[in-house]
Amino acid sequence: MDRIRSALNSVIKNERYSRFTLQPAEDGERHVEVKLSDDATDDATEAEGQAGGSLSFRPALPYQNRRNLCYLILGTLLIFVTGYLIGYVSHRKPQTTTLNCDAGVELEAQNQQDATQAVVAPVSDPQLNWKDVTKLLKQKLTSQGFEKILRDFDMPRRSAGSEEDKSLANRIYGEFRKQDMAPWTDIHYVQLQMPDSELPNQVLFGSDVFKPTGYLAYSAPGKVQGKLVYGNYGRQEDLDVLQKKNVELKGSVMLLRTGKISFAEQVDNAATKGASAVLIYPDVEDYKYLANTPLYGHVHLGSGDPYTPGFPSFNHTQFPPTQSSGLPKIPAQTITANMASTLLQNIGGPESDESFKGGLTRLTYRLGGIENVTVEVNNVLVNKEIHNVFGVIKGFTDPDRYVVLGAQRDAWGKGYAKATVGTSVLLELAKAVKEMVEKDGFRPKRSLVFASWSAGEYGSVGATEWLEGYMSSIDRSVITYISLDGVVMGRGSFMASASPLLYSLLENTMKEVQSPLGSGTMYDMMGAINWQNNALRPMSMDDPSYPFLAFSGIPAVSFHFISPNIEAYTYYGTNLDSMDHLNYQTNHHTSEMTAVAAQFAGQMALRLIHDRLLNLDVSRYSSVIDSAVGRVYRRISQLKWSGQLKEVNSNWLNGARGSFQRAAEALNIAITNTDLNDKEACRILNDRILRVEHTLLSPFVSPVETPFRHLLLGRGSHTLASIAETTDMEQLHTQLALATSSLQGCANAMVGDIWDIN
Secondary structure: OHHHHHHHHHHHHOOOOOOEEEEEOOOOOEEEEEOOOOOHHHHHHHHHOOOOOOHHHOOOOHHHHHHHHHHHHHHHHHHHHHHHHHHHHHHOOOOOOOOOHHHHHHHHHHHHHHHHHHOOOOOOOOOOOHHHHHHHHHHHOOHHHHHHHHHHOOOOOOOOOOHHHHHHHHHHHHHHHHOOOOOEEEEEEEEEEEOOOOOOOEEEEOOEEEOOOOOEEOOOOEEEEEEEEEOOOOOHHHHHHHHHOOOOOOOOEEEEEOEOEOHHHHHHHHHHOOOOEEEEEOOOOOOOOOOOOOOOEEOOOOOOOOOOOOOOOOOOOOOOOOOOOOOOOOOEEEOOHHHHHHHHHOOOOOEOOHHHOOOOOOOOOEOEEEEEEEEEEOOEEEEEEEEEEEEEEOOOOEEEEEEEEEEEOOOOOOOHHHHHHHHHHHHHHHHHHHHHHHHOOOOOOEEEEEEEEOOHHHOOHHHHHHHHHOHHHHHHHEEEEEEOOOOEOOOOEEEEEEOHHHHHHHHHHHHHOEOOOOOOEHHHHOOOOOHHHHHEOOOOOOOOOHHHHHHOOOOEEEEEEEOOOOOOOOOOOOOOOOHHHHHHHOOOOHHHHHHHHHHHHHHHHHHHHHOOOOOOOOOHHHHHHHHHHHHHHHHHHHHHHHOOOOOOOOHHHHHHHHHHHHHHHHHHHHHHOOOOOOHHHHHHHHHHHHHHHHHOEOOOOOOOOOOOOEOOOOOOOOOHHHHOOOOOHHHHHHHHHHHHHHHHHHHHHHHOOHHHOO
């Protein structure tokens, strides 16, 4: 660079190029001095007149000039190239692709179209009103749609834990997955009791030997002998009649006809009176079918797997050596009507009351106590893997709150009314609601869970194991359980069993659903004034909703369309539960009745997930509590007057009742004064409502020993009904104090914030 610089300076000093003079500076640098002369000739003349010539105008040697010229050219090129590179690098912009404007517009339009197609539900009106919701639901649940699915799910065998049961579970799972309902499965390992194929059960009476094919699961095994006694339905009042007639019950074998109460309650009542075994048959007066029809059922006075009471039967569970307190201690067996006729013809003893007489002709119903009979039960426990299948439609506002609709899919035989109809309603409802969300703009605030249970015939085993498995969380999240089991048993009438919290919802739904008879609504069909007396029934322990209500404290409801003047579907628990027999009961309107049942269940569920405020009416519990407390109050007053009970103040319980009523009134006032468009305010109110059912579970009893802990609707010494009947004064005093505390705790929970509790 120095040589290039020197050459450049030399050239610049040559007379042929220079109009500048490089003047040396004190700092060693050279500065260019511009000559401002207008005429070069004058400069040249002046230079020539100077002695020795001018330094700035001295001629260069020819060779040196050529060499300097080369250096100048190279230097110039180098400077030019270097400058160009520096400028290029410093001013270079990021490389971009130039798009045609029209093409960009087309691309943006295409992206918008793709985004529109990717949206699951085109929302024209995100807030459908209730009328639109019910209209859509009715349009999607038609009798034509149910005709096909009822045929598709009609199966010859579907016993719990069988290959057919698992195949059906996989099929339901596939249907949920097809609807994009994020399905999942809970697997439980339970013990189910079944007959021993090599050692059948039998009944010996004189020279007659009966080997029935039907049986009662969870019977105590063994062989016993005793006097044969006829006890009608085995209700408490029936057994009291026998004792008044001096018929010895201790050690007897009781012959009972099925109906009025569950098998488990019949066996428990007989065992309480000291019976050694129980035989149960279907009397032709109550069950008008072939007299040789076998009968199936279970006698566990509880629900779920009785060998894992109070805890779930997952594969990781450490099973302690315990069993349910509801397991019977005596053998129990079903027999056919023909077998019972033979026994009754030779039973002997005094003639029965008119109320004991059934429909078996050509015989006199006698009470027995004379002839011996032998009962041998050889049932065995079998370990079975059962699958519960779930699908969910998630809510948009409160997805952590959900309504559960459930149906069992297993049955002793075909189980058409017991399992096929409920499973069909479950799947069609899931499909209809999913379409409403995806295509019609329905935006449920809360979630909807669809559950297919297994082992329902053994006492809601699948459902109860699920409740036990998630006991710590679901009671705070599940708003309501709606059972779809047996929703169609006939045509012409209707009955329901429910938590009092759901009475208002039932009433409102009956007002909106069209009567299956063709004119008016269901509310009109059941009598607008007396609908509650005509339709509502107490929830029995064998109701599939009962463990949700009495075990987990979840508001629950089950309902049934029935034929007039009939309390139950007579083919339950038999192999006659088929499509033909249900068609006969519905006058060949099964698909239409199933569509109406689906609309009824769907409207209840959608109302609970659609409105901001839950449709659970706490004030409906007030009359139930008044009635229960009133019975206890009268009982205590009677005992105190007779001197049997001292130092007990019945005003304690009455005060808790008053606290509940005041809390319910305060909650209703808060609802009236709240802006229901305020989401957070509604959620706070809903939480207060949801506490009611759960806090009515007694915290003072163990779910292992006393699973149905509900203070009003449960079963055990802790209930108000039991307190009103107990003869043990010490127990009465204790249970009264605990019940008072439980009821007061429910009132406090309903108030809300602890600083508002008086």
